Amino acid sequence: MPETLMISIDERGVARLTLAREDKHNAMSAGMIDELTEAANALGSDRNVRVIVLAGAGKSFCAGGDLEWMSAQFQASRAERIAEARRLAMMFKALNEVPKPLVGCVHGSAFGGGIGLISVCDAVVASETARFGLTEVRLGLIPATISPYVVARIGSSAARSLFVSGRTFDASHAKSIGLVASVVPLGDLEWAINQEVVEFLAASPQAAARAKALARSLATPITDEIIDNVITQLADTWETEEAQAGIAAFFEKRR
Template sequence: MPKTLMISVDERGAARLTLAREDKHNAMSAEMIDELTEAASVLASDRNVRVIVLAGAGKSFCAGGDLEWMRAQLKASRSERIAEARRLAMMFKALNQVPKPLIGCVHGSAFGGGIGLISVCDTAIASEAARFGLTEVRLGLIPATISPYVVARIGSSAARSLFVSGRIFDAAHAKSIGLVASVVASADVDRAVEKEIDEFIAASPQAAASAKALARSLALPITDEIIDNVITRLADSWETEEAQAGIADFFEKRRSKS
């Protein structure tokens, strides 16, 4: 049984994959990364599953990388950082290639890797109160591992602005750039997700899987070479003085507030 996820499948074949580290705003730890990769494989091969809803428990969808995971990267060797970046990259790849419709259900905060999770969904519904950000540059890092999926989702122009500024943006802007498909009142999120489930379940499972693969094949390919490149770029960014200083300062500020 996974420790960081909740997984259920109803009689229609609608699976709910819920991030369950609510005390950490569902920030992704090494354990969660491994469990999401495994869950993607299990749900992909389960013939009873017709559609998957990806959501977060508690106040947030996903706040990005877990602080302890980040602290470990600060002290790690280059080879260890590359190994961790590859673990994360393989998780996104696995979710992106799930041959079932994947619906993002977004509320609260969706930062960094949380935006990566939204970007591998086939569609996403956001609460009007949700907030988003690719804030890596504020720590001296870059949003490398998620970048192929984010660029594929929102395009280079929108990605360049958000990658470089690290600004926080609202759900209306997320919709305007195509990150989410619709924005609804917080009380209406579940109803909107149910409507999407009904639409996807109406499709033939085999045809839906083939159509999803077709759409991916016609987009900018996310090859192993691209994945290797972004992993290397992330490792490079961890080694800069800016990143070392920015992350150390971040943890120092957190200590002073605690």
């Protein structure tokens, strides 16, 4: 049984994949990364699953990287950082290529890796009160591992603005750049998610899988070379004086 996720499948074949680290605002740990990869592979191959809903328990969808995991990267060697970045990259790849409709249900905070999770979904509904951010540059880092999926989702123009400023933004802006498809009051979120699910259930499962692969094949491909490149750029950035100073200041709770 997974320790960081809750997984259920209803009689319609709708799988609910819920991030379950409420006390950490569902920040991604090494364990969660592994469990999400395993869940994507298992649900993707389960013939009884028609649609997957990705959600977060508690007050947030996903607050990004877990602090303990980030602290470990701060102390790690270059080879160890590359290995961890690759583990994260393979998780996003598995979710992006899962042959089932993937519907994101977003509330609360969605930062860093949380935006990466949104970007690999086929449809996303967010609550009006959700907040978003790609704040890595404010620590002297870059949003490298998630960047191919984020750029594929919102385009390079919107990505450049958000990547470089690190500013936070609201659900209305998230919709305007195509990060989310619709925005509803928090009380209507589950209803709106079900409306998306019903539409996907109307499709032939095999045709839906092929159509999803078709759409992905017509976009800019996210190849192994691209993944290797962004991982290398992240490793290079971790070694800069700015990153070392920024991350140290973050953990020491100083400016």
